[in-house]
Amino acid sequence: MSLFRQIWLAVIASTVIAFAGSFLASMLTARHYLEQQLAIKNNDNAASLALAISQLDKDPVTIELQVAALADSGQYAVVRLTDPDGKTMIEKTSPPLAGNVPDWFVHLFPIPSAPGHAQINNGWNQFATIELVSHSHFAYQELWSGAFKLLGWFTVAGGLMGLLGMQLLRRIKRPLDAVVGQAQAISERRFISIAEPTTPELKSVAGAMNAMVDRLQAMFAEEAARLEQVRREANLDALTGLANRAFFMNQLASALSDDDAAPHGTLLLLRLADLAGINRRAGREMADELLRRVGQALVGIVGENPNAAAARLNGADFALLLPGVPDAARFAEKLLRLLNDLVAAGLIDSERIGHIASSTYLHGHAVGHLLSRLDTALAAAENQSGLAWQQADNQSDQQASSNADWKKLLDGAIRSQRLRLIEFPVAGSGGQLLHLECPLRLQAAEDGEWLAAGSFMPMASRLAMTAELDLAAARLALERIAAGASAVAVNLSGESIIDAAFRARLLALIGSRKELAPRLWLEISEVGVFQHFPAFQAFCDALRPLGCRLGIEHFGRQFSEIGRLHGMGLDYLKVDGSFIRAIDSQSGNQAFLKGLCSIAHNIGLTVIAEGVQTQAELATLPELGFDGATGPAVPRS
Known part of the structure; x- marks a missing residue:
């Protein structure tokens, strides 16, 4: 059984017990009150009748008429007149009156009618004693009616308390559901935090759960950071942050062979001229700064083109892979401007700067064939003076289609x-x-x-x-x-x-x-x-x-x-x-x-x-x- 159901049943049980106790106490109090009222009525009416008879002549007919008049009112079960010796002089009785009160209620809440007594005097002498016993059916009817009213009020009050309890339980259940959901998420290896409720007990539970989630996330973050460092050491050049040769060759092979790779693209090679001479003349720090500047420029290009990849292949050679790009002119010109800026900054000897080669490729081309074409183009660029960009012979037979042609092709394929x-x-x-x-x-x-x-x-x-x-x-x-x-x-x-x-x-x-x-x-x-x-x-x-x-x-x-x-x-x-x-x-x-x-x-x-x-x-x-x-x-x- 769920906790919510158990709490709800406990609220219902406590409410029923409280109402049942209140109902029973109220009924017993009302019964006691009616019993007292009957006793007072019997005594008062007996005293009144005794006083009236005491002032009359004591002939039997007159006395019997007085007793009969009272008995015929229907309010009394017994009207009895006894002499000083206890002998009954006159006795009038009437059967119980029928009422709408069920017998089980009468047996459950009996209301005895205590008899009332008074003395009738004849001068200074006692003439007789009168005894009155009232019918209880009026009291039963009043108690029965009061029970219905009390039950109705308890029902209304119980309903109101039920609504109030439901709202309270919902308020309690809401943060409990959040904690349960968080625990379920943790079991599914999803680490989420929840808002902490205002209830102190629930707040401590939610706080402890959130703290555990934070610790787990911190542990995973630390492990992820460690593995990220391992990845960088295995696949990236430490100085420039670019991919190393081995990892870049894997990326190039994927671009040429993977089924979902772009059907064509461009590969650029950049070679810095006389890096060893720069290192010897300007020092290692200057050479490292030169390499970092080139690396930053390539990282910027890759950041603008999510499918691109850049690498430092060896000491002075850099590569830029541009899947889906048929024309390298924009990128080659950007790299040429970079080399000019490095000359202006004094990081490169102006007589020998660097060279760029580029080649387009088609999906399915061999890696070795593509690199061979680039080496030939790079050799041609090195034979030129100053900055040089050389494109490899374009052997691609692919013709770029316009956007309109592609849209027509795609629309037709989707419709058909x-x-x-x-x-x-x-x-x-x-x-x-x-x-x-x-x-x-x-x-x-x-x-x-x-x-x-x-x-x-x-x-x-x-x-x-x-x-x-x-x-x-x-x-x-x-x-x-x-x-x-x-x-x-x-x-x-x-x-x-x-x-x-x-x-x-x-x-x-x-x-x-x-x-x-x-x-x-x-x-x-x-x-x-x-x-x-x-x-x-x-x-x-x-x-x-x-x-x-x-x-x-x-x-x-x-x-x-x-x-x-x-x-x-x-x-x-x-x-x-x-x-x-x-x-x-x-x-x-x-x-x-x-x-x-x-x-x-x-x-x-x-x-x-x-x-x-x-x-x-x-x-x-x-x-x-x-x-x-x-x-x-x-x-x-």
């Missing part, structure tokens, strides 16, 4: 439902199928090729058309589940979840097939989550009651933000493939990923590795704590 899902297995550490990862495909024209999401989603985002595509993906996923799929995961865009209308339509779509919702996995990329965090939180709050599984994909680059996920009620994380590549041989990333899995498990999250390429990588993942994996190395069942 030229959309489908393809599937890749996501397997657990024991080999069992966790779910099917189902990216969206779009057919450009009737009987045309099917485009990967990376080919059309960037343009859909630019044209604010992601909502319709994401709704179509969710609908296709539900249809696949209804057809027998155990579980299906689809990706939603960050641009979609900030749209309240999209969230409402998605909620209605899933709500209409609520029985399928527990097998639907919805995931948003890390970039979209943290760019639109309040909208993502509203998205999770709305969909969680339906039972959907909610997660983040491509996770890891913003690992320091993991503390913000404590109260989200997420189900899983998919770790970005750039952390997974060659994980069997990278001890630094192994330590980071092992800690990531530990923290994620502590807040109730399943951790899945993306883009697993080799069996060696796959075999290493369970040792690090991963619960599952997806990628080319995961066999299809």
